[in-house]
Amino acid sequence: MNADGVRERAGSLPREPGVYQFREDDTTLYVGKAVDLRDRVRSYADPRSARIRRMVDRADDIEIAVTDTETQALLLEANLIKRHQPRYNVRLKDDKSYPMIQLTAHEAPKIEITRDPDGEAKGAPGASGPTVFGPFTNKGQVETVVKALRETYGVRGCSDHKYAGRDRPCLDYEMGLCTAPCTREIDLESYGEDVTAVERFLEGETGILADPLRREMEAAAQDQNFERAANLRDRLETVEAFHGEGGEAVQSVGDERAVDVLGVAIEGEDATVARLRAEDGKLIDRDRHTLEAPATEDGEAVPSVLAAFIVQYYAERRLPDALLLPERHGDAEVAAWLDTEGVAVRVPGAGREAKLVDLALKNARRNAGRRDECGMLADALDLDAARRIEGFDVSHAQGKSAVGSNVTFVDGSAEKADYRRKKLTDQNDDYDNMRTLLEWRARRAVEGRDDRPDPDLLLIDGGEGQLEAARDALADAGWDVPAVGLAKAEERVITPRREFSWPSDAPHLHLLQRVRDEAHRFAVQYHQTIRDEVKTVLDDVKGVGPETRKRLLGRFGSVENVREASVEDLRSVEGIGEKTAETIKSRL
Template identity: 40%
Template sequence: MADETTLTGPEVIKSFLRTLDGSPGVYRMLDAESRVLYVGKARNLKNRVSNYARFSGHSPRIRRMISETASMMVLTTRTELEALLLEQNLIKQLKPRYNVLLRDDKSFPNIEVTSGHAFPQIRKHRGAKGKGTYFGPFASAGAVNRVLNQLQRVFLLRNCSDSDFETRTRPCLNYQIKRCSAPCVGFISQSAYAESVRDAERFLRGETTEIQEKLAQDMEAAAAEMEFERAAALRDRIKALTNVQSTQGVNPQGVPEADVIGLHMEGGQACVQVFFIRAGQNWGNSDFYPKVSEDMSPAEVMEAFLGQFYDGKQPPRMVLLSHGIEDGDLMIDALSEKAGRKVQLLHPQRGEKAELVQGAVRNARESLGRKLSESATQAKLLRGIAEAFDLPAPPKRIEVYDNSHIQGSHAVGAMIVSGPEGFEKSQYRKFNIKGSELTPGDDFGMMKEVLTRRFKRLLKEDPERASGLWPDLLLIDGGAGQVSAVRQIMREMGVEDIAMVGVAKGIDRDHGKEEFHRTGARPMALPRNDPVLYFIQRIRDEAHRFAIGTHRAKRAKALVANPLDEVPGVGPGRKRALLAHFGSAKAVSRAGLKDLKAVDGISDALAETIHRHFHETG
């Protein structure tokens, strides 16, 4: 074979063809620095790759890719389906420059009915699934919260944590406002509560008519037996269910379960809207903006989106598309294998399904229009920042850091990111402050820990700065002293070429009178009506909001934590016994060994474990 290091473009590909056969597989185009330019799959590798051995017949994008190709890598697979799955996995992992890239690969929340408890809890769940029963996905946390609110009003199920449930001696506010049946204090039997759980699960499966009929029959039976209080409660539940059905908006009649995917492309950008139809109800919609080029076809974008979107997500029984794709049968096989059942992939032309798709496309078109308008404004603001602070070019990634704590307790650091696309929330990061030697309230020490952890990781994972995750500009909350201190931290790590600006309030700490500090430059201010000033204030306030929210979440988690949860061998039953005997977790932690042994259900060995936990590690 010819020496590939002396060849480029078509010549490299021609020389590589001699090593290929007609097997299915995945190929990677690499540049002179071994960075992945493109990942593709093929039913027949030799035939597919031979298409790149010449410039003619390709779009400008592919011609550029061919000209930059300095080497190739190939991995054969047993089937084309395996090649498709591997291709999408590699695209997500390597993020090649010339592929369609789904940049916002967010997870979606579900509703979980917990298991392993006499009175199951109903709650929002995101992440890996356990042993509970799950319903979803929902497009957003807001959509989940709306449905949970409906379920509470109709079925009176608890949403409190197990530790809260076990320590309660009287019903909470949810019982008073008719959102819970108070199983924690025995106001409902286990069998009656289990029936409510089954009804809620049937509701989430779309069986609302049957539930309403059953509730009506139960109400009539209660009235006939002169249980008027129970009959009134059932009447209220029927009314709540009727209200839920009337306020759910557009719900398709003939599509019980589907993802409706609409694509709109304009100005070299694309928006994909996904509507989640489950149990015959619209469970919300979410928009995505994959990275595309102007010469990409809608079919190419749609196929790439499907592969990346469902990598790690459970496909529904039906997927409705606004644009057909070339390898439809292969994609059906891939989705069906992932789901463990048959998945339909349809491009409807008429009827209710087509109307659903048209609605998704309309939403995609409107969302992309808003985004294009916002992007133009954002680009102008970034140019303004470059001019104001003498930057060589508009920043593509601005990182803003903030800390939040109360006298040093529950301290967290927060980082937000802004760039040409606005706030990039998938890039936000929180840092639990770990430094045990820090003085409570030492903001500089906290900032040093956060920046050190952040940039040490970047130096380790991306020393060549090829990922786009390195910032062009750091915004520091503070004046010249803070900027100097941060500059010293960065110098110690060998990172001295990132611009940084300190944002300090003016003398009367008024919004609009901020002073800006840079190393080696005099403090400066911007006119009160300057849009760049408003922009900086907005991103600084966003960092503060994120830091405060992260701190509050950490503090709330600590407040509801029960020290008994950390003791090995103490489950819900034994925890109840200990709390009933001693009255509180604090009293348990102070109890003597003899007193612990006296508790019903606590063996001598477990009593010693509990005593040792609090008296040796406390």
């Protein structure tokens, strides 16, 4: 697209806030936000950098989406960047998209909170796509509003699979959360009127939900049901704030009680942002995040990374009272947003705050280059990427207290917020246990019940048998994610086509070993918790209480191993004397 083409397209755009996308065929090259769409898009007729000029030359179309507020434009831009991963944007790669509210395109639409809507275009139920509202930043607020909408208008929240073929209403009907269109307890025409009322609220007509809540609150107070009235009052406040000034932007509180400090390190096209959190003058948290930072003109790289990180990271989190930065981010819209939210932004030059920024920079630099092992692994396995890896293992005691673990690593570091675990049916079959565990994970992903992004790679703790069982489960569920196994004995990496024996000092092998070992640790830890909750024959042994039983099982692993232990071995456990040891041996 040349300069004349950009000017011509810009001339037809509205002078309203919104988001624009430069597109090449079906690919999004760049996503931007604008207070005035016409002026912003027109500026691309004379790009400021060679990188942007190349992007404009490649583009063959410009798409726009008008928003009600500048804050909405800011959030929608971040959401689209995460979804499309445009080549010419700075992208935060290890975070989640923002929640939206979706009414599905179904004869009886359901309402749901989603981070990955079925379609981007907003359309009426029954049309080609769903009706989507958002993005929103406060997930708790969204959940409160959706529950209030369901209680007031009875819109269903079940999956289409559960909706189909029912002969009686489910528990949601009994609880007053759904009017049961599945069994025609309500006819579809009346149900459609309720869905329309929900849409009117989400489009900005606050009173359509606030008024019935207020009436219910007043009635509860009249009946002296004060606890119910208080709950309704809190819900009403949330509903009334839902369409307030600045849309869904989160509010900061306090007098700089919470301060976040950011440091940036850039290596090639990879950037690391380290975040330190201080509350009441004490450091309480540290984390690091990876972004992809395309080349920019000299002096623009760090500001671009900071601006991208701030909006993509904080848009759905509680903002701190102050942000300490190594340098100015230089984005007017981001600055206006932070100013509206009352966030103080400083670039300290000396003193304690400057030392905190230096510490954040050191944390960022420590992580710079860490993604090399992820890149090496991707190259070795011929994958597009290997930055997000999920590891799986199972643990049991001769088939008892069987559990499975699912750990997540992002850019070589454990992402503990994305760990999951599952109780399994007791059976002494590692292959079937692994198949069950992977089928559980895969079906949750396919059905949209897991809010984590799909990983680049699945790592199975085990050899060919465990890997084959896992791949069978993935195929049955229709989840297309590559999987490999790591066998402990010889540290062989097993793929469906071949095996690898990498050098023991290979960084990409160390990465897989860290994931495998963490999956094993997490599985064993959960197994021990479950096992210690189960009544055993040890409970009937005189002199063996809960703590002694826990120490015995922790030392020997199972009741069977305790049975086989000698009196001398039993005495080696803290708190067990000769008499108790002989009693245990005799009783078992």
